[in-house]
Amino acid sequence: MTGHPTTGPATGGTKPGIRQRLSRAMSPGTAFSARHQSLTTVVTFAAIGILLPVIVLLPPFSGFGTQNDWVGGFADAGIFVLLAIGLNVVVGWAGLLDLGYAAFFAIGSYTYAYGASPFTGLHIPFWFMLPIGAFVAASFGIMLGAPTLRLRGDYLAIVTLGFGEIVPAVFLNASTLTNGTNGIVGLDQPSFGRLFGVGDFGFTNPWPYFVTILGIIAVAFMLLSRLENSRLGRAWVAIREDELAAASMGINTVTTKLLAFAIGASTAGLAGVYSASKLSIVSPDQFNFTVSFTVLAMVVLGGMGNIWGVAAGAFLIFELQSQGLKQLNTFIGGLGLPAFNLGPITVDLATINFLNYQYLLYGLALVLMMLLRPEGLFPSRRRRRELHELPDEAERGNVELSEADEVEL
Amino acid sequence: MTTENAPVRHAPPADGQPMLRLTDIHSYYGNIHALQGISLDVFPGEIVTLLGANGAGKTTTLRTIHGLLRPKRGAIEFEGKDITGMPAHEHVGVGIGQSPEGRRIFGRMTVMENLQMGAYSRKDKEHLSEDYERVFEFFPRLRERTNQAGGTLSGGEQQMLAIGRALMTRPKLLLLDEPSMGLAPILVEEIFSIMTDINKQGTTILLVEQNALMALGVAQRGYVLQTGRIVQSGPAQDLLNDPEVKRAYLGG
Numbered sequence: 001m002t003g004h005p006t007t008g009p010a011t012g013g014t015k016p017g018i019r020q021r022l023s024r025a026m027s028p029g030t031a032f033s034a035r036h037q038s039l040t041t042v043v044t045f046a047a048i049g050i051l052l053p054v055i056v057l058l059p060p061f062s063g064f065g066t067q068n069d070w071v072g073g074f075a076d077a078g079i080f081v082l083l084a085i086g087l088n089v090v091v092g093w094a095g096l097l098d099l100g101y102a103a104f105f106a107i108g109s110y111t112y113a114y115g116a117s118p119f120t121g122l123h124i125p126f127w128f129m130l131p132i133g134a135f136v137a138a139s140f141g142i143m144l145g146a147p148t149l150r151l152r153g154d155y156l157a158i159v160t161l162g163f164g165e166i167v168p169a170v171f172l173n174a175s176t177l178t179n180g181t182n183g184i185v186g187l188d189q190p191s192f193g194r195l196f197g198v199g200d201f202g203f204t205n206p207w208p209y210f211v212t213i214l215g216i217i218a219v220a221f222m223l224l225s226r227l228e229n230s231r232l233g234r235a236w237v238a239i240r241e242d243e244l245a246a247a248s249m250g251i252n253t254v255t256t257k258l259l260a261f262a263i264g265a266s267t268a269g270l271a272g273v274y275s276a277s278k279l280s281i282v283s284p285d286q287f288n289f290t291v292s293f294t295v296l297a298m299v300v301l302g303g304m305g306n307i308w309g310v311a312a313g314a315f316l317i318f319e320l321q322s323q324g325l326k327q328l329n330t331f332i333g334g335l336g337l338p339a340f341n342l343g344p345i346t347v348d349l350a351t352i353n354f355l356n357y358q359y360l361l362y363g364l365a366l367v368l369m370m371l372l373r374p375e376g377l378f379p380s381r382r383r384r385r386e387l388h389e390l391p392d393e394a395e396r397g398n399v400e401l402s403e404a405d406e407v408e409l
Numbered sequence: 410m411t412t413e414n415a416p417v418r419h420a421p422p423a424d425g426q427p428m429l430r431l432t433d434i435h436s437y438y439g440n441i442h443a444l445q446g447i448s449l450d451v452f453p454g455e456i457v458t459l460l461g462a463n464g465a466g467k468t469t470t471l472r473t474i475h476g477l478l479r480p481k482r483g484a485i486e487f488e489g490k491d492i493t494g495m496p497a498h499e500h501v502g503v504g505i506g507q508s509p510e511g512r513r514i515f516g517r518m519t520v521m522e523n524l525q526m527g528a529y530s531r532k533d534k535e536h537l538s539e540d541y542e543r544v545f546e547f548f549p550r551l552r553e554r555t556n557q558a559g560g561t562l563s564g565g566e567q568q569m570l571a572i573g574r575a576l577m578t579r580p581k582l583l584l585l586d587e588p589s590m591g592l593a594p595i596l597v598e599e600i601f602s603i604m605t606d607i608n609k610q611g612t613t614i615l616l617v618e619q620n621a622l623m624a625l626g627v628a629q630r631g632y633v634l635q636t637g638r639i640v641q642s643g644p645a646q647d648l649l650n651d652p653e654v655k656r657a658y659l660g661g
Contacts, residue, residue, distance in 0.1 A: 237518070238518075241515045241517055242515060244497075244509065244513060246526075248500075248575070249498075249526045249527060249529045250499075250500075250502060250578065251498055252496075252498045382517065
C-alpha cells in the first residue's frame, strides 16, 4: 500500500447505527434532492453570469481588455466547458478513453451549417437546431460506438482517434457536399428579439451569446449531474471497474457504454451548433486533433469524474490559454530583460510568443499533474479514492487487515 | 467431432425436473476443444460440485453456462427454458447469480456499494432491506465494513463480498467458482459452512472447486472433469470413497 498523504476528509468519526446507514444507503435519490440540486445549479450559473462580467471591470482584468472583449471570451470559453462536461461522461464516468471527441463537435457544427445557411437554403431557427444537432451527433456516437465498444482501453482509444481524424477529412474532401477547405460560410446567427434585455445577436455584441451558452451549460449540467447518481451512473462506475462483474450484476454493458457515447456526443453536438452560429462559418480545420486533445486535457486537469471540476478546469485552461499567455507576452516583454547568449542559441524572452508554446505548456502541466495530483484539480470523491490507495480506510481496519493478510495463503 | 461416448446421465438423485441441465455441451477457445460433450444436471435444492484438475474445463463450463462463451454444440436449459447463448447480463433476470473466478469485486466501491450493485437489476425493491440483512447475517464481517472499499478487504472477506453480492441478485441458482482459491484453510472452512447455510435457506448451488475434499464434504453430488469430459459422477459420498477419485484428487 503506497503511503500517499490523504487529502480526503476522514470518513471515520461517529458511526450511525447499521440500520440507519442501511436505510440511507438504500433510499433512492429522492425527488427533493434532485430538485434541490437543479435549483443549486440554476442559482450558481446565475451568479456566475452576473459575477464574471463584473469581475472583469476590476483591475488587473480591466487592464487586459474591455468588458465586451472579456464577455466575448467567456462565450467562447463556454464552448469548451460544454465539450469538457460532455467528454467527462465518456471518459470520467464510463471510463472509455475517447481521443476523437472533436468529431462530434464537428458533426454538430456542420449540422447547423446544413440547417441554417445559404449553402442549403434552409434557415431553421437556432433554437430548433440545438436539439437537432445534439440528436445527429448522438446518432453518430451510436454509429461509432456500436461496432467499436467491444474493444477496450488502448484499442478503443485508437479507433476513436481514427474517427476523430476521418470526420474532418471527410468534411475536407467531400467538397461538393461541404465546400471543402473553404468551409460553409454565412451561417445564420441566432435571433431571439432582444434576449433578456442584452440586445441582438451579432458580431459586435457578445452578450446574447454569453447568456445563451450559460443557459445551455446550465441545462446540460442539470441533466448530466442527475445522471451521475442515477442507475445509469452506477452502471458506468461498475463497468469502469470490471466489465465482466458488471455483466454478472445484470448490467447490459453494450447499451450502457453506448449511452455514455451517445450522451457525450450529444453534448458535443450542442457545443458544435452554438459554436457554428457564433462564428458564422464552419471549416474542417476547426476540428483537428488539438481540439480533442485540449478537451481531454481539460477533463484530466480539472478532475475526471467531477462535473464541476471539469467545467472549472475547462474554463481556467481556456482563459489561461487565451488571456494568460497573451498577458504573459506583454508582461515579460515589458520587463526589458536582456537576451541570454547560450553559445549558438540566443534566447530573448522579450520576443518569445508564449502562445506558440501552448501545447508544450499543456504537456508540462499534464506531466506535473500526473506526478503531483493525478486526480485533477477538483477531483470527485470516488476518483480520489481510486487514485490514492485509501489510506484512511486502510488504517481504520488495520489490525484485522494485517491478521487476515497473514493467514492468507 | 463426434462423441462416441454419448451423454451418460449418472444417478439423478431426485425425481422431478432438473433446475439446470447441460446436454452434450461443446465449447471451444479458438481451435482448442475445451469442453467435449459435458452433460450434467442440477436439481432444485442441491449443492452440486464440479471437480477436476487445472485446465480440466471447470471454469469453462461455468463461463459457458453464464453466457460468456457460446457453445458450438449442445443445449443449456434452466427451469425447462433454453438459455443457450443467453448473454451474461440476462442471467440475473432468470435467477442465476454468480460469484466469478477471482472474486472480481468492485475494489474501489465500498462494501455497501458492491452489495447495491448486486441489487442493480432487482425489481422487488421492497425486499431489498431484508436481503441486505440476510447477507449481513451470513457474513457478519461485511456488516462491520460497510463503508470500507472492497479492495482493502482481505482475501477471505472479498470472497464473502463476492458471494454476498451474488446473493443480492436473489438467485435461485448460485454459481460459485473456486471460492477457496488463495484462502487459508480456516477461512475456507468458514466459507464452506456459510455456503451450506445459504443452501439450507433454499438456494441451489453449483460449486466449482479444486479442493475436492472440502467440496465433496458439503455437496450432495459431484461430477469429475478431465480434459473437457466428465469422467466420474455420483453422490458425493461415493466419490469420496472412489479409489480413482481418491488417488487423483484427494491425495490418498
